[in-house]
Amino acid sequence: MPIILNHVNCIYEEGTTMEVAALKDVNLVLQDEQFIGLIGHTGSGKSTLVQHLNGLIKPTGGEIYFNGEDIHDDDFDRKKLRSQVGLVFQYPEHQLFEVDVFSDVCFGPKNLGLPKKEVELRAYEALKMVGLEDEFFYQSPFDLSGGQKRRVAIAGVIAMKPQVLILDEPTAGLDPKGREEILNMIRDLHEKMKCTIILVSHSMDDVADYAERIIVMNHGEVFLDGTPKEVFSHKQELEEIGLAVPTVTDIMHQVKELGYPVDESVTTLSDATDALVNLYHNVKKYY
Amino acid sequence: MKVYIRHFLQKKGWKLIDMSMIKTKKLTFEYIHRDEEGNVEGITKAVDGVDLDIKEGDFIAILGHNGSGKSTLAKHMNAILSPSEGTIYVAGMDTRDEKNIWDIRKNAGMVFQNPDNQIIGQVVEEDVGFGPENMGVPTKEIWQRVEESLKAVGMYAYRKHSPNKLSGGQKQRVSIAGVLAMHPKCIVLDEPTAMLDPQGRKEVIRAVRALNEVENITVILITHYMEEVVYADKVFVMDKGQIRMEGTPKEIFSQVDELQKLRLTVPQVTLLAEECRKAGMPFSKGILTTKEFMEELQCLLS
Numbered sequence: 001m002p003i004i005l006n007h008v009n010c011i012y013e014e015g016t017t018m019e020v021a022a023l024k025d026v027n028l029v030l031q032d033e034q035f036i037g038l039i040g041h042t043g044s045g046k047s048t049l050v051q052h053l054n055g056l057i058k059p060t061g062g063e064i065y066f067n068g069e070d071i072h073d074d075d076f077d078r079k080k081l082r083s084q085v086g087l088v089f090q091y092p093e094h095q096l097f098e099v100d101v102f103s104d105v106c107f108g109p110k111n112l113g114l115p116k117k118e119v120e121l122r123a124y125e126a127l128k129m130v131g132l133e134d135e136f137f138y139q140s141p142f143d144l145s146g147g148q149k150r151r152v153a154i155a156g157v158i159a160m161k162p163q164v165l166i167l168d169e170p171t172a173g174l175d176p177k178g179r180e181e182i183l184n185m186i187r188d189l190h191e192k193m194k195c196t197i198i199l200v201s202h203s204m205d206d207v208a209d210y211a212e213r214i215i216v217m218n219h220g221e222v223f224l225d226g227t228p229k230e231v232f233s234h235k236q237e238l239e240e241i242g243l244a245v246p247t248v249t250d251i252m253h254q255v256k257e258l259g260y261p262v263d264e265s266v267t268t269l270s271d272a273t274d275a276l277v278n279l280y281h282n283v284k285k286y287y
Numbered sequence: 288m289k290v291y292i293r294h295f296l297q298k299k300g301w302k303l304i305d306m307s308m309i310k311t312k313k314l315t316f317e318y319i320h321r322d323e324e325g326n327v328e329g330i331t332k333a334v335d336g337v338d339l340d341i342k343e344g345d346f347i348a349i350l351g352h353n354g355s356g357k358s359t360l361a362k363h364m365n366a367i368l369s370p371s372e373g374t375i376y377v378a379g380m381d382t383r384d385e386k387n388i389w390d391i392r393k394n395a396g397m398v399f400q401n402p403d404n405q406i407i408g409q410v411v412e413e414d415v416g417f418g419p420e421n422m423g424v425p426t427k428e429i430w431q432r433v434e435e436s437l438k439a440v441g442m443y444a445y446r447k448h449s450p451n452k453l454s455g456g457q458k459q460r461v462s463i464a465g466v467l468a469m470h471p472k473c474i475v476l477d478e479p480t481a482m483l484d485p486q487g488r489k490e491v492i493r494a495v496r497a498l499n500e501v502e503n504i505t506v507i508l509i510t511h512y513m514e515e516v517v518y519a520d521k522v523f524v525m526d527k528g529q530i531r532m533e534g535t536p537k538e539i540f541s542q543v544d545e546l547q548k549l550r551l552t553v554p555q556v557t558l559l560a561e562e563c564r565k566a567g568m569p570f571s572k573g574i575l576t577t578k579e580f581m582e583e584l585q586c587l588l589s
Contacts, residue, residue: 175352177550
């Protein structure tokens, strides 16, 4: 069942001189099993939005429906909601605290009140899912590298078996290879667990390669919503709000402006390479 | 005498190339792990026999994956860490000599990753004045320096603001101004943009380039973002505490496979040119900017 946001508003410090509208009339339907990229610059409302999805923040107006129920109804089980909508914060490795990796991942399912065997099974599966080898299971999480720590933290959320997994800037501060590894891991998760993924990011290049739908936020409003191709065809509007299209899309736009018949809506490196090589061969053949 | 020569050259807009700002000889740094009883469990060489010679006025970039030793190396440059073996000279001073530490830190300022960890003032201009005040600069001159520094990073309009109301990129620029107010010859920036959004990253890099080009301050920029490196005079790539590659950005980025082995990548436009080249389009190696790419493409298509 999808998550539905119906005219959601969020105003911080309402009724004071410090009043700020963080979300303005947001209407969204987040379908099951979609891989969604959520983009916007600092202060655009992305983080506020994702915190609404698992009920950490209550909207000042409008409703949020999960599995058809209003999550702020009095009889709605919000504890269950938080196990079903998993939120991985920025720099999640700062939240690691247990003596070893395995106990840290067990913490979430243990709090769900599951039997010990089930807890351990889930922790094991989650650690395998994020690609961590057995040899690390009984090490202190603080002895791992940055990328490994982040995997452990993500495993802690996966072990709750959420239907929706939200990751806030999961690649911040990692080196290029580490970034790629985490993003590939998220893609695998999406395929294996069949859950909805919401990837919050500043990086257009990352999101273009992985997401099937992109939502762009600006000043608390949904600015654009569609497939990467649709969203990145609005190059000028994106640039006006301080975001850029992926480098390859930018290049294809420039090639098109020179008068060559290319599809300027490509968003991935391999598509752009194919398009340019084709163009090159056609031009050469012609002369 | 040297001072006069430098002033003369600066007036002419020339760079004095033979002055060494930072020089290391077989620099090695070891972290020693101990268990609860204090017995040595193991030794990690974070920096392993590095030889560097950075000239005054250079813009140097250091690349490397997480854990390659770049930050440990950077911390030697203003004597936060002292080498286990080998030597490092900053503006001709040996960092192991305690007497030199204050002078070294005056000469080489450092900017760290997290903007929230390095701002202490309640008002922007107070924060920038903290460094020179600690150095015992007369009050009148402090205000002058604060004004100059904030103007150099484009934050003068915010001088009366509270730092916690600024964006990440603005906070980082205030941090840079704080270092600048101490009139250093050299600034070491340890991943200054890692926690910023694209807009903030652009602001910071623009400010850093201006310092190098206009004020002729030596810049050592440590980063993961390949796009930020293209303006450097020279790039060093580190792995396992050693320098594995060095050269101009063009030389470095033409070695795509080599960089990928070191857990790094090249700017997307460089990668696109490389892929096209493999598929039979004769692009030259090491294209760094979209502009360069478009120029070559136009030649190829006409």
